Amino acid sequence: MLFEIPTEITDYLAELDAFIDREIKPIEARDDNIRFFDHRRENARTDWENDGHPRADWWALLAEMRQVADKAGHYRFAIPQEFGGKNGSNLAMAVIRHHLAHKGLGLHNDLQNESSIVGNLVQVLMLRDFGTPQQKAAFIPPMLEGKMGWSFGLTEEDHGSDATHMDTRAVPEM
The missing domain is CATH 1.10.540 (Butyryl-Coa Dehydrogenase, subunit A; domain 1)
Structure with a gap:
């Protein structure tokens, strides 16, 4: 078009x-x-x-x-x-x-x-629309000041770079 x-x-x-x-x-x-x-x-x-x-x-x-x-x-x-x-x-x-x-x-x-x-800065929009007041206060200012960044892992075994099919698991460490 x-x-x-x-x-x-x-x-x-x-x-x-x-x-x-x-x-x-x-x-x-x-x-x-x-x-x-x-x-x-x-x-x-x-x-x-x-x-x-x-x-x-x-x-x-x-x-x-x-x-x-x-x-x-x-x-x-x-x-x-x-x-x-x-x-x-x-x-x-x-x-x-x-x-x-x-x-x-x-x-x-x-x-x-x-x-x-x-x-x-899509994270700001995500937090504005879906974050709690506490999350907004804790995360938006440091993001805009360049003191905080977010990321996520994209490549997953058996899934490549399809973020919608990620498998995760947590392992407690003490």
Whole structure:
């Protein structure tokens, strides 16, 4: 299906491009931060002496990007105004994510680790719609501050990457 992308979205893409050039590219170029996005990225991002966890300087760079994007009003684009967002639509998010991915790997957007100047903050929406008041208070603020992230295991034995057919079991450890 072909359709015209609404003008407010294409205008926002231009605003994002200008923001990337003005604010994000200089951070990416500073102090050889480009090592996190070129052929050296696996070693630059990975602390091999710490069981392969992400390096502290890699996490710090991502945190700086999020803070700069959040201050400029882009990071929370898709979430409701009540959480500092712009009520961005699903269509806008699809177009934005395609646009940023098409620009190539960089500090502005990295699909491998789901970091972007426009955050994919679906957990906030899940908590808003299904969380208890206690869960909302405990989880939403640290998520938006970049102090908490959520994930789930996708690959399961005998199921591959079909998250709807995951098998799990818990084993108590004392």
